[in-house]
Amino acid sequence: MEIHLVDGTYELFRHFYSPGGSHLDADGREVGAVRGVLRSVVSMLEDGATHIGVATDHVITSFRNDLYPGYKTGEGIDPDLWSQFGLLEEALELFGFTVWPMVEVEADDALAAAALVARADNRVERVFICTPDKDLAQCVIDPVVVQFDRRAGEVRDSAEVFAKYGVWPESIPDYLALVGDAADGFPGLPGWGAKSAATVLAEYRHLERIPSDPTDWAVNVRSATKLSVTLRERFVDALLFRRIATLETDVEVGSVDQWRWTGPVSGAAALIDRLGARDLSRRLAACAATR
Numbered sequence: 001m002e003i004h005l006v007d008g009t010y011e012l013f014r015h016f017y018s019p020g021g022s023h024l025d026a027d028g029r030e031v032g033a034v035r036g037v038l039r040s041v042v043s044m045l046e047d048g049a050t051h052i053g054v055a056t057d058h059v060i061t062s063f064r065n066d067l068y069p070g071y072k073t074g075e076g077i078d079p080d081l082w083s084q085f086g087l088l089e090e091a092l093e094l095f096g097f098t099v100w101p102m103v104e105v106e107a108d109d110a111l112a113a114a115a116l117v118a119r120a121d122n123r124v125e126r127v128f129i130c131t132p133d134k135d136l137a138q139c140v141i142d143p144v145v146v147q148f149d150r151r152a153g154e155v156r157d158s159a160e161v162f163a164k165y166g167v168w169p170e171s172i173p174d175y176l177a178l179v180g181d182a183a184d185g186f187p188g189l190p191g192w193g194a195k196s197a198a199t200v201l202a203e204y205r206h207l208e209r210i211p212s213d214p215t216d217w218a219v220n221v222r223s224a225t226k227l228s229v230t231l232r233e234r235f236v237d238a239l240l241f242r243r244i245a246t247l248e249t250d251v252e253v254g255s256v257d258q259w260r261w262t263g264p265v266s267g268a269a270a271l272i273d274r275l276g277a278r279d280l281s282r283r284l285a286a287c288a289a290t291r
Helices: 008-016 032-046 085-094 107-119 134-139 158-165 169-179 194-204 224-233 235-245 268-275 279-289
Strands: 002-007 051-057 098-102 126-130 145-149 154-156
Touching (some): 002 008, 002 032, 002 107, 008 032, 008 107, 032 085, 032 279, 051 085, 098 107, 107 134, 134 169, 169 194, 169 235, 224 235
Parallel strands (some): 002 051, 002 126
């Protein structure tokens, strides 16, 4: 059995900003991004996926905003994009997909939680976390849980995560604590860049294990003394940023059996008409006939 876990919010943003992604319904409301996501997820069924869970950010803010005031909010989101958040959740449910709309935590947290649930089920051979988001790289656990960048066609196990970021999956939160994450709104520590953070963490794995005296470092890093001083002086900040970057797994996502796709439900046809995506009727019917 294979499990596919999808970041619905990422997909919605991706399709909204894709060339030709705009489409208005009969009332003049933008629905193009939702159409794009639905077509993308249905294509997964056509490729043989049987168990699919889609996590969404029902709201943008989460508990992380209480931890750090600079953390990302919904400010600046295009109204035509924002208006499709709820519609996407409704559409996915009508199409018969398992949906996790997150409020207190984020879509990434739900994906992390689902990956652990799936990994604990001995029937599951592979868990594909379908997003290129570097946050989710921390969830990769060989040989079962991998990250799948569908656009690039790349499957990343632990070795591929290391090849891309220079650190192992378990060190991704520590890495982000040092280099920051502009998309999520926290800056990391001054002077620390991707190369220096990767070099040090490849050796020591976690912030607490980095020797306070740079002369004790077993790696050569440019400006090591300055980096060491910054880490000591800003260690509390580093721990906070790591906490923000660490995904929560205490999230209710149900069981693997509940994620099995069995076909669309009542109301799907009306929604397809509204979206002007009649090809989906045929495609859904074909998928359902094989289940």
